[in-house]
Amino acid sequence: MKYLLLLLSLSALLLGCKPPQNNADTDASRVKLELAEKATNGPATVRVYLLNEDNSATEGAKVTVTGMMNHAGMEPVIADAAQTSAGVYETKDFAFTMAGDWIIEADAEMPDGSKATAELPVTVPSN
Amino acid sequence: MIELPQHSPRWPEQPRGFDLFSLPGVRHLIRWRYARLIFQLPLLLLAVMALLDGFLGQQLAPRNVATTSIWLHYRGLVVLVLALFGNAFCAACPLMLTRGLSKRLDAILPRKFPWPTFLKNKVFVTLLMVGYFYTYEVFNLWASPWLSAWLIIGYFSAALMVDTLFPAGTFCKYVCPLGNFNFVFATASPTQLTATDPDICSNCKEKPCLHGRESYSDTSAAKGDAAFIPLSSITHANGAGYFPGCETNLMVPTITSNMDCTYCFNCVRACPYDNVALRTRALGYEWVRQPWRKGRVSVMVLGILLTFWGLLNAFAMIKPYYAFATFLAETLHTQSEAIILALIIAAVTALGFGLTLLVALAADRLGGLKSTPREALMRWGYIMLPLGFGFWGAHYLFHFLTGALSIVPVVQNFFAQQPLLVAFNIDPNWRLSRVVPMKMLFPIGAAVVSGYALLSLYVSLKITLRDFGRRGALALWPPLIFITAFALLSIWILSQPMEMRGTIFGPTY
Numbered sequence: 001m002k003y004l005l006l007l008l009s010l011s012a013l014l015l016g017c018k019p020p021q022n023n024a025d026t027d028a029s030r031v032k033l034e035l036a037e038k039a040t041n042g043p044a045t046v047r048v049y050l051l052n053e054d055n056s057a058t059e060g061a062k063v064t065v066t067g068m069m070n071h072a073g074m075e076p077v078i079a080d081a082a083q084t085s086a087g088v089y090e091t092k093d094f095a096f097t098m099a100g101d102w103i104i105e106a107d108a109e110m111p112d113g114s115k116a117t118a119e120l121p122v123t124v125p126s127n
Numbered sequence: 128m129i130e131l132p133q134h135s136p137r138w139p140e141q142p143r144g145f146d147l148f149s150l151p152g153v154r155h156l157i158r159w160r161y162a163r164l165i166f167q168l169p170l171l172l173l174a175v176m177a178l179l180d181g182f183l184g185q186q187l188a189p190r191n192v193a194t195t196s197i198w199l200h201y202r203g204l205v206v207l208v209l210a211l212f213g214n215a216f217c218a219a220c221p222l223m224l225t226r227g228l229s230k231r232l233d234a235i236l237p238r239k240f241p242w243p244t245f246l247k248n249k250v251f252v253t254l255l256m257v258g259y260f261y262t263y264e265v266f267n268l269w270a271s272p273w274l275s276a277w278l279i280i281g282y283f284s285a286a287l288m289v290d291t292l293f294p295a296g297t298f299c300k301y302v303c304p305l306g307n308f309n310f311v312f313a314t315a316s317p318t319q320l321t322a323t324d325p326d327i328c329s330n331c332k333e334k335p336c337l338h339g340r341e342s343y344s345d346t347s348a349a350k351g352d353a354a355f356i357p358l359s360s361i362t363h364a365n366g367a368g369y370f371p372g373c374e375t376n377l378m379v380p381t382i383t384s385n386m387d388c389t390y391c392f393n394c395v396r397a398c399p400y401d402n403v404a405l406r407t408r409a410l411g412y413e414w415v416r417q418p419w420r421k422g423r424v425s426v427m428v429l430g431i432l433l434t435f436w437g438l439l440n441a442f443a444m445i446k447p448y449y450a451f452a453t454f455l456a457e458t459l460h461t462q463s464e465a466i467i468l469a470l471i472i473a474a475v476t477a478l479g480f481g482l483t484l485l486v487a488l489a490a491d492r493l494g495g496l497k498s499t500p501r502e503a504l505m506r507w508g509y510i511m512l513p514l515g516f517g518f519w520g521a522h523y524l525f526h527f528l529t530g531a532l533s534i535v536p537v538v539q540n541f542f543a544q545q546p547l548l549v550a551f552n553i554d555p556n557w558r559l560s561r562v563v564p565m566k567m568l569f570p571i572g573a574a575v576v577s578g579y580a581l582l583s584l585y586v587s588l589k590i591t592l593r594d595f596g597r598r599g600a601l602a603l604w605p606p607l608i609f610i611t612a613f614a615l616l617s618i619w620i621l622s623q624p625m626e627m628r629g630t631i632f633g634p635t636y
Contacts, residue, residue: 066557069627070270072188073199073530075560099446100627101270103187126446126626 030058031118033106036090039124041099048081048089048106050116057087062109065091070101081106099126138328138380140416141321144407148395157392158365158401166219174221174279180541181276189530190557191272193279195537198269203527205309206520213316213405214309217299218390222286232291242297249307249425253432256304257472260436264443264468296374299389306389311430313385314413315516315579320382320394323404328380336379336394336403339372362401370397379403384418386426411582414509415589424501427508428480434515435479438620439472441522445623483511486605494595494602506590510583510606517579518617521572525621528568532559572621580614 030053036045046065050058060083067077077097081089089108096102104120148154156162173196181193188194201216208215233239268274282305289298299306322328333340339353342361349355352369372394373379375387379394379402395403419426442448455467487503498506536555543553563571587606591599 068187068189070188070267071198071627072191072195072269073526073533073560074189074627075529075565076189076557078558098625098627102627126449 030116031106031108033104033118033120035104035120035122039096039102039122041096041124041126043095044091046079046081046091046094046104046106048108048118050087050089050108050110052110058108058110059083059086060111061089063089064107065094066105066107067094067096068103068105069098070103096124099124138322138325139383141325141380141382142319142406142408142412143321144409146323146404146406147318148403148405154363154395154401157395158363160366160368160370160396162396163218163223163391166215167221167224170219171221171224174283176538176541178276178279181272181279184272184541184544186272188270188272189533190537190540191275192537192541193272193275194269195530195534197275197278199526199530200534202523203531206312206516206523207527209309209312209316209516210520211317213318214313214385214388214390217306217309218392220306220389222283222298222303223391225283225287225290226295228287232287236291239294240292242293242301246301248423249301249429251301252304252307253425253429255302256307256429257432257436257476259304260440261468261472264472265465294374295371296376300375300387307429308433310386310388311426311433311512312516312519313388314430314512315410316385317407317410318405319385319408319413320377320379320388320390320392321404321406322380323402325380327400327402331400333399334378335370335372335397335399337372337376339370339393340397340399341369342399343367356399361399365396372397383416384413386419386423411513411586414512414582414586417506417509417590419509420505424505427505430515431480431483431504431508431511432476434511434518435475436472437515437519437522438479438617439475441518441620444625444627445620446626447623449626482609483508486609489605490591490602493598493604494591495598496595496602506594507587507606509590510587510610513579513583513586514610514613514617517576517582520579521575521617521621524575525568525572528562528571529565530560531562533557535559569622573618576614576617576621580610580617583610 030051032049034047034049036047046067048063048065050061050063052058063081065079065081067079068074069076075097077094079091079094081091084090100123102122102124104122106118106120108116110116148157173192177193177196180191184191184193188198205216262268266274268278285302286298289302328334333354333356335354335356340356341349341351341353342356342358342364343349344358344367346355346357348367350369353372358364358367370393374391374393375389377388377394379398382388392403395405452467452471455470456462459466459470461467484500484504487507488498488500490507491498491503496503536557536559539553539555543551543555584607587603587610590606591603595602
């Protein structure tokens with residue numbers, strides 16, 4: 001048991017020599033994320049652009065936007081994004097709950113069943 | 128046949144509350160030689176998960192086992208458990224599972240080294256603790272799963288190294304910052320190990336609770352690791368073999384404080400008379416009896432500093448701190464967070480200790496005592512401990528109640544990323560987070576802080592009644608003013624909107 005643990009620990013050590021790249025599943029070519037206006041503490045509109053593999057606008061996708069803080073345990077802000085025009089989806093109920101560093105993630109489920117995700121780091125300044 | 132000495136030392140007073148070991152099955156379980164392993168193994172498993180997720184998983188703090196388990200769940204649960212039970216996390220500490228490996232390494236080294244005498248106090252651990260707080264802030268450990276995983280590696284490595292080079296218990300007593308945080312605030316806990324019948328301890332020659340024992344049916348099996356007590360002489364025999372004693376050098380009938388007690392229950396297993404109890408005690412029991420008065424200045428200083436570091440740890444999450452840090456940065460013409468933080472921590476440390484000393488001396492002088500600063504500190508320092516525990520508790524509880532349920536999607540996410548489990552299409556429910564409604568968070572925190580402030584006041588009152596007689600009414604004023612100010616400051620900090628770090632010195636990613 002202890003040798004297994006030692007092996008596991010040594011493996012973790014080797015694997016931990018540099019932090020892994022984040023967003024392994026991000027598909028930057030299909031999903032683009034931006035804030036409709038400058039980030040402030042309070043309600044915000046997150047705009048998500050979706051493209052199909054043939055670069056045409058994606059229609060009818062299910063898009064969820066999650067705002068997370070860079071601290072474990074703070075409640076995420078989760079809002080659905082509704083389509084406003086071809087390939088463009090916007091949130092209505094998203095709001096930054098405090099100033100600081102946020103990571104906004106958009107998860108899109110395409111009509112063909114495929115999934116794509118993208119992240120956008122945002123710093124919300126103090127009021 | 129063991130020859131028992133005919134002397135009866137006077138043991139100090141110990142709590143006489145309900146013995147938790149008398150609950151059905153508990154004593155039998157705790158006296159089982161592998162009892163501690165039951166509690167250590169789950170935490171070891173969690174540590175392995177944290178390592179894997181920290182090194183290999185999604186590098187987002189709210190979605191990673193490493194950051195969530197350490198900075199949210201461990202910290203929240205530790206204060207809850209200390210308040211409601213005792214030092215259970217030291218009891219379940221997986222770091223001590225390196226003991227097996229360290230025993231193998233013992234064979235390579237010629238001998239263990241004695242821990243230096245000048246370090247047989249809490250000075251080293253205090254320095255480590257301030258270094259830990261500093262590193263936590265400068266490197267934003269709370270935001271980095273990768274660094275959090277390295278912290279785990281560092282801890283296990285340090286425990287292994289110290290345990291190999293120095294006598295058992297050295298790491299716990301003189302090195303471990305986590306353990307010593309627990310020791311200080313276990314003084315708030317409602318339980319304590321005691322002797323069931325002190326007269327039995329008086330007549331006990333070998334003191335196995337301290338030195339350990341070996342018990343076999345036959346003497347020939349003994350290896351000489353500790354005093355041999357035949358199995359037939361053991362009350363409620365709990366198996367043959369070697370039963371180690373207390374590694375932090377506590378002898379059960381002399382225990383008057385939870386300081387340095389890891390709740391490992393070695394003493395319970397080693398006692399041949401089954402004479403150890405885990406008794407309940409009143410809130411503040413230890414603080415009003417002042418068990419550290421004999422030469423444990425470094426212990427008191429550690430407790431005092433932890434109180435003020437707790438304030439700083441929370442203050443650094445609100446807007447006024449950022450305003451002050453920006454002012455300092457502009458004044459000193461620097462954008463170095465390392466320098467700014469070092470200055471702030473140094474200032475808080477000096478100010479906190481100085482203020483405590485001032486309050487203690489003022490109280491003594493008003494009470495008519497011409498005490499030295501050390502005497503005053505050792506008399507009044509105890510009033511800081513409930514304040515410190517109240518504030519750490521309120522702060523950690525705030526974060527815990529805000530996000531405790533996130534452990535469910537975080538663990539789901541951990542398994543969802545494992546190649547063998549991808550087919551199960553695990554979809555973490557990230558909406559799981561809060562335990563209580565947001566509007567309850569401040570009232571809960573304020574209640575905790577207020578409750579412990581009242582306890583601090585109670586301790587102050589007991590001190591004045593015990594040491595000052597008629598002039599106690601005057602002596603009480605400085606502590607009363609300080610406690611009130613501390614409580615108001617604590618409540619004010621808790622009422623401020625939180626801001627995540629990184630807004631002044633750039634993002635933390």
